[in-house]
Amino acid sequence: MKHPSPYNTLQSYLENSNFRKVMVVCDERILQLHEEFVRIHFADNQHTQFFFFPIPATESHKEMSMVMQLLDQLLIHHFDKNHLIINLGGGIISDLGGFAAAVYKRGIPFVNVPTTLLGMVDAAHGGKNGVNFHHLKNGLGSIYFPQQVFIEPLFLYTLSDQEWLNGFAELLKTALIGDTELWYKLELWVLGESLSQLRSRISAQVIKQVASIKNGLVQQDPQDRGVRQQLNFGHTIGHALESLHLEKEIELPHGFAVAAGIYYETELATRKGILETNQKKRIQRVVQKLYDIPQLDLSEQSRLIHFISQDKKNKNGEIHMSLISEIGKGIHGVPVSIAEIESLFRE
Ligand SMILES: NC(=O)c1ccc[n+]([C@@H]2O[C@H](COP(=O)([O-])OP(=O)(O)OC[C@H]3O[C@@H](n4cnc5c(N)ncnc54)[C@H](O)[C@@H]3O)[C@@H](O)[C@H]2O)c1
Structure with a gap:
């Protein structure tokens, strides 16, 4: 793909920081789709030698043996903290x-260059990292922060609508917990425009605005013991829906599960008297325009409640959720009963 603009930020970072060796851990698709970006940025020069570790970006490759292979390469090429x-x-x-950066020699520097919308607004920030371990998603990991995250929206042009919508659900969620004005702008775009028009609205500036909401919460609570949990809005029911679909071997992408989670948790917040009905309706309208909301039969509801009861945010056997009290205002640690969740699917 042809890239029309120069990439000053990553480029100048590399020039100014003068690392002698750089390992580019990359999605192998990006090497093909964005060959020019790779060539411009990662050509050996008198200061820096570049190495590549391409990976197929699937969940089955996000595991320990791949980390071990990467660590081997770092060792073979004598990487260290410099x-x-x-x-x-x-x-x-x-x-x-x-x-890998966190555990190799007790931590070497790394930066993220996210190529998905989800990466740009969420996964590349916040320091959480890790791999899947047996049946546990992200079962091994640490909290270790990147030196920088570089946002380059040109990568988004090659992203499928499905992958884009995956990331957009997290973007909507973050606006709902932290930025009233942005959410109303998003509402206008979602309801008034086509998907391709909406896609073109999501500029580097919007992405950075959303990332800064996440980063603000992370800075206040890096270890995820308090306010950072607001980022889990939509995720208690969302994760349970993902587990339910996994069990039934039906595909449900993460962002679509989070969108359904936002829909149901908004309903819950209203039924608990926390969120005004009018605001709930506006949120649900936006979510429904872009995402299918799965309806559950009785046996699926009981499996869903089983998965929710196992959620890691629960305390002393009590379900705790992150909800919103108004558009733009997240809250966390809200106790919720099983009866309240059951009632969501009844009426
Ligand atoms: N650490 C965190 O805070 C955090 C937060 C959310 C999600 N995650 C993790 O992120 C992972 C999901 O990541 P994701 O959704 O960003 O994408 P991904 O890495 O799973 O990639 C999804 C697909 O998009 C393709 N792709 C990537 N960039 C592309 C581009 N520019 N053009 C065309 N195709 C492209 C990939 O090859 C792949 O097929 C999950 O493993 C999840 O656990 C982590």
Whole structure:
């Protein structure tokens, strides 16, 4: 793909920081689709030698044996704390490369160059990294922060609508918990425009605005023990829906599950008297325009409640959720009963 603009930010970072060795951990698709970006940025020069570790970006490759292969390469090429890892890809790449950076020699510097919308607004920020472990998604990992995250929206042009919508659900969620004005702008675009018009609205500036909401919460609570949990809005029911679909071997992409989670958790917030009905209706209208909301029969409802009861945010056997009290205002640690969740699917 031809790239019309120069990439000053990553380029100048590389020039100014002068790392002698750089390992580019990359989604192998990006090497093909964005060959020019790769050539411009990662050509050996008198200061820096570049190495590449391409990975197929699938969940089955996001696991420990791939990390071990990467660590072997770092060792073979004598990487140390003065050298850099660049993660070029979506969340699979930044999770895996960030984890390798965290454990190799007790931590070497890394930066993220996200290529998906989800990566740009969410996965590349916040320091959480890791890989899947047996049946546990992200079962191994750490919290270790990138030196920088470079947002280059040109990568979004080659992203499918489905992958784009995956990321957009997290973008909507973040606006709902942290930026009233942005959410109303998004509402206008979603309801008034086609998907391709909407896609063109999501500029670097919007992406950075959303990323800064996440980064603000992360800075206040890096270890995820308090306010950072607001980022889990839509995720308790969303994750349970993902597990339910996995069990039934039906595909449900993460962002679509989060969108349905936002829909149902908004309903819950209203039924608990936390959120005004009018605001709930506006949110649900936006979500429904872009995403199918799965309806559940009785046996699916009981499996869903089983998965929700196992959620890691629960305390002393009590379900705790992150909800919103108004558009733009997230809250966390809200106790919710099983009866309240059951009632969501009844009426
Ligand atoms: N660490 C965190 O805070 C965090 C947060 C959310 C999600 N995640 C993790 O992120 C992962 C999902 O990441 P994701 O959704 O960003 O994408 P991904 O890395 O799973 O990639 C999704 C697909 O998009 C393709 N792709 C990537 N960039 C592309 C581009 N520019 N053009 C065309 N195709 C492209 C990939 O090859 C792949 O087929 C999950 O493993 C999830 O657990 C981590």
